[in-house]
Amino acid sequence: MKTTSAWVGAIVGTAILISGTTGCTQSDDKNTVKIKSQNQNGVSYTNANTISGLAANTNKEDPLTFVLVHGSWADANFWSNTAAELKKQGHTVYVPEYAGHGTLYNPSVKHEDIVKSVVDYITSKKLKNFVLVGHSFGGTVIQKVAEQVPDRINRLVFFDAFVPLDGQSLSDQLPPELQKVFGQLAEASGNGTITMPFTFFREGFVNTASESLAKSIYKNAKPEPATPLVQKLDLKKFYGLNIPKSYLFLTSDTVTPQGDKYGFHPAQSSHLGQFRLILGEGDHMTTAYEQPGYLAQKLYQAARK
Amino acid sequence: MKTTSAWVGAIVGTAILISGTTGCTQSDDKNTVKIKSQNQNGVSYTNANTISGLAANTNKEDPLTFVLVHGSWADANFWSNTAAELKKQGHTVYVPEYAGHGTLYNPSVKHEDIVKSVVDYITSKKLKNFVLVGHSFGGTVIQKVAEQVPDRINRLVFFDAFVPLDGQSLSDQLPPELQKVFGQLAEASGNGTITMPFTFFREGFVNTASESLAKSIYKNAKPEPATPLVQKLDLKKFYGLNIPKSYLFLTSDTVTPQGDKYGFHPAQSSHLGQFRLILGEGDHMTTAYEQPGYLAQKLYQAARK
Amino acid sequence: MKTTSAWVGAIVGTAILISGTTGCTQSDDKNTVKIKSQNQNGVSYTNANTISGLAANTNKEDPLTFVLVHGSWADANFWSNTAAELKKQGHTVYVPEYAGHGTLYNPSVKHEDIVKSVVDYITSKKLKNFVLVGHSFGGTVIQKVAEQVPDRINRLVFFDAFVPLDGQSLSDQLPPELQKVFGQLAEASGNGTITMPFTFFREGFVNTASESLAKSIYKNAKPEPATPLVQKLDLKKFYGLNIPKSYLFLTSDTVTPQGDKYGFHPAQSSHLGQFRLILGEGDHMTTAYEQPGYLAQKLYQAARK
Incomplete structure (x- = not known):
């Protein structure tokens, strides 16, 4: 939790703004909850209160625009089922392919090429007021994209x-030790790519899948260009941005060892400072293929205002 | 986990009692499970065993009496929906308002005033054999209330x-860093209260809520008196009490940073020594408004014998 | 996470094998996902992709053979309901009783006697190609059994x-501190067994159960022979075995204090090196009695190829 200060920084920033106003409205008489209590100091649970009635409205969908950025050992097809579900729920969805992957496959791609792909996609389509979602390696992509087009983005969702x-x-x-192994695999490949052993992929990336689904996802994964995974990123600007952030964690994801030190949550998520946590069931890749409707719901909870 | 010894202390206390009796009944012949095994040393899974038949009875509700103590940035109305659900399930429910909050709003209230409110409520109503539930800051309240009326309480539930x-x-x-920010907010208020910035509240306290529900809950939160949050509490008597304890943790709660160091569970929960863990889905405040029936079920699981 | 090297060792082992082949098939043209994209570099979410269609097949059950090994304060009956459910789903199930427990009750049993029971059961029945499941203390049993009959075992599941x-x-x-208490209880027993105080059992082993189910399970637990719990085990051979491993963790299990240091997951699970994580709801013992169908499903997810 080295970045607690960033988290608090975000709070202080907002706090100063608010404490500098003439005060808050919560103590106004008209906002005070009027209760008829059965007892002097108690509350009657049979009387409705002013908030309870709102629960019924919470499922009203607020149409959003999503830009979905996939991760490593994947291409834009990773999002196909989930994008279809989001669209079905009334949202607008964009799924850019990026340099070095899918139809743009290239073993020697660099991180900046990938970022440029996504930025170009966004600017050429004049996209704005969207939620930018990054899955896995895609987290590093949306960090850098956000540095270049911060004003177009309503919220960043790290999934x-x-x-x-x-x-x-x-x-x-x-x-x-895992860094070392990936280095060895990249070297052994002859062209700077990493092909995961099936067993490692099956147990770590799609642990909740059937064997047949695991094999199909694996079969479609091209050797991953290694350079973008090891490039040190200048993220000074990112950590100064004021864009709201969410972290969606599917609790069976074991791509990184779970726990305080290496777990996606809370280790990676805590780097964000203040963020909205959304938890769900699922693993790193299976859920997008097998339960896209569920994933779409979770993405919406992470993405909404 | 500094308090492992407290936990073990609780075990040893009971253990000595038991090991001092004439023994246990589990080895009595009549309690030995009789099985017809297909194999010499195996078990036939087609034969019923003496325990399996009990599962059907486990949903039989045992009517309890609940006293529900709310937390900060809230008043007794926090419990309205949940209390109604518990009552619907046949339980008796009391929801005391306490000093400085809700109808008794007072920015300069002290922790001992709050405790006195709850103790007076309990004694004036002659309540006994109840389960005392504390939410959030309410955890510190029920610790001190338990010191004063321990014999009236069947179980403490920290939610x-x-x-x-x-x-x-x-x-x-x-x-x-967060302690510091709260200190600054209290100072800036001019009257020793803390008003959370909406963003912090929305992402940290009601992260799974819709924006409209988030805003409604926020609107009803009065500036919180800061003194009771920073008062050092003498809890020697509490840690010597022999009252059964439960901890209900809703896994999306991010009021404190999740993980071993600051998470409600396991960091705060581990202070209890031996306790019953009940996990549920939800965040710090949304669940009480949006899923009171679910919360009531979880509270019952935490509260029952 | 001292054993990260073991984990990585498992990866490297497989990795070398694979990187030594002529390469991977994923970059073959025929395996490349063909997409009709609406945009130059985007993906059309309305077109089916080659993987999405597979989701429908993932529930097709692959009949397996299970050998289920129970833990302490239990006997083979622990598995009765779950074994029945697995059988109902088309699997073959064996539930060996082992030395010192159930029908073979003996306070002075040793760990090697227990292992011998299970090995003899397996060899006398000529079992092979099975999944070996160990619950709780049973984890230590299947470690040692695997050392003796590794070629018969398709996968180890630690539950x-x-x-x-x-x-x-x-x-x-x-x-x-808990080690010390168990030592004291064993000494106080006069015959080297441990009888848990009911309160400790109820809150720690069956925390989600009704009181009546908790009492029934407790009543059937004989005093546990302490020696196998404190014997230091030579596990060099186990940690050199190449058998696939899974860890099934029910998230409300509090037999060990939850968290990075003592939690079943990730503390115990991380000892396995590479493993498949399956999470579920439930506690240490209740789920096997109350939700055997659910547990059977989770065991299948952990056990399948």
């Missing part, structure tokens, strides 16, 4: 995503 | 609650 | 189980 601190790489978020 | 150790304040349970 | 490192005992996995 089981890496959140390097300033000067760090994605690889720096992993246990040292 | 996403603070559990200071002896000599600590609620504020001591928070990250140092 | 809320202890996973001592080489040279450790089960007791070594517990907080020091």
Whole structure:
């Protein structure tokens, strides 16, 4: 939790703004809850209160625009089912492919090429007032995209995503031994890519999937360009941005070892300072294929105002 | 986990009592499970065993008496929906308002005034054999109430609650930077109260709520008197009490940073020594408004014998 | 997380094998996902992709053979309901009783006697290609059984189980103070057994149960022979085995204090190195009695290929 100060910084920033006003409205008479209590100092639970009636309205959907950024060993198809569900719920959805991946496959792509792809996509389509979602490695992509087009973005959603601190790489978020193995795999590949052993993928990335689904997802994963995973990122600007942030964590995700030190939540999430936590069931990749409607709901909870 | 010894102390206390009797009844012949096994040393899973038949009875409700103590930035209305659900399930429910809050609003209230309110409520109504529930700051209240009327209480339920150790304040349970911010907000208020910035409240206290519900709950929160949050509490007597304890943790609660160091569970919960853990879905405040039936069920699981 | 190296070791082992082949098939043209994108670099979420169609097949059950090994303060009947559910789902199930427990009750049993019981059961029945499940103390049993009959076992499933490192005992996995209490209880018994105080059992082992179910389960628990819990185990061979492993953790289990240091997950689970994580709701013992169908599903997810 090295970044508690960033978190508090965010609070203080807002706090000063508010405490500098003439006060708050909560103590106004008209906002005071009037209760008819059965007892002098008690509350009658049979009387309605002014808030309870609101619960019925909470499922009213607020149409949003989503830009979905996939992670490593994946391409834009990763989002197909989830995007369809979001659209069905009335949202507008954009799923950019980015340099080095999918139809743009290129083993020697760099992190800045990937970021440029997404920024170009956003600017060429004149997208604004959208929620930018990054999955896994995509967390590092949306950090850098946000630095370039901050005013277009309403909220950043990190979904089981890496959140390097300033000067760090994605690889720096992993246990040292795993960093070493990825380095060895990249070297052995001859072209700077990493192909995960199936067993590691099956147990770590799609642990809740059937074997057949696991194999299908694996079969579609191209060797991942290693350079963007080890590049140290200048994130000074990102950590100064004032964009609201959410972290969606699916609790069976074991891509990083769970727990305080390496877990997506709370280790990676805590880098964000103040953020909205949304928890769900699922693992790193299975949920997007098997339960896209559920994932869409969770993304909406993370994305809404 | 500094209080492991307290936990073990609780075990040893009971253990000595039991090991001092003539033994246990579990080895009596009549209690031995008789099984017809297909194999010499195996068990036939097609035969019923003496325990399996009991599962059907486990939902039989045992009517209880609840006294519900709310937390900060709230008043007795916090419990309205949940109390109604508990009553619907056949339980008796009391929801005392306490000094400085709700109808008794007073910015300069002290912790001992709050405790006195609840104790007076309990004694004036001659309540006994009840389960005392404290939410959030209410955890510190029920600790001190339990010191004064221990014989009236069947069980203490801490619900996403603070559990200071002896000599600590609620504020001591928070990250140092957050303590500082709350101090600054209290100073800036001019009357020793804390008004949370809406953003902080929305992301930290009602993260799973819709924006409209978040705003409604926020609007009803009066500036919180700061003194009771920073008063160091003498809890020597509390930590010597022999009242059964439960901790109900809703897993999306991010009022304190999640994890081993500051999380309601396991950091605050572990202060209790031996306790019954009940987990549920939800955040700090939304669940009481939006899913009171679910919360009532969880409270019952925490409260029953 | 001392055993990260073991985890990575498992990856490296597989990785070398794979990187030594002629490469991976994922970059073959025929495996490349063909997408008709609405946009140059985007993906059309209205087109089906090659993977989405698979989701429908994931519930097809793959019949497995299970050997279920119970834990302490239990006997083979612990599995009765769950075994019946697994059988109903088409699986073959074996539930060996082991030395010192149930019909073979003996206070002075040793860990090696228990292991021998299970190995003899397996070899006499000529069982092979099965999934070996160990619950709680049973985790230490399946570690040692796996050392003796590794080629018969398709996968090891640790269910809320202890996973001592080489040279450790089960007791070594517990907080020091709790180790001491168990030692005192064993001594006080006069015959080297441990009878848990009911309160400790009710709050720690069956925290989500009704009081009546808690009492019934407790009544059937014989005093547990203490020796196998404190014997230091030579596990060198186990930690060199290449058998796939899963860890099933029911998130309300509080037999060990939850958190990074003593929690079944991630503390015990991390000893396995690479493993498949399956999470579920439930506590240490209640779920097997009350929700055997749910537990059977979770065991299947942990056990399948």
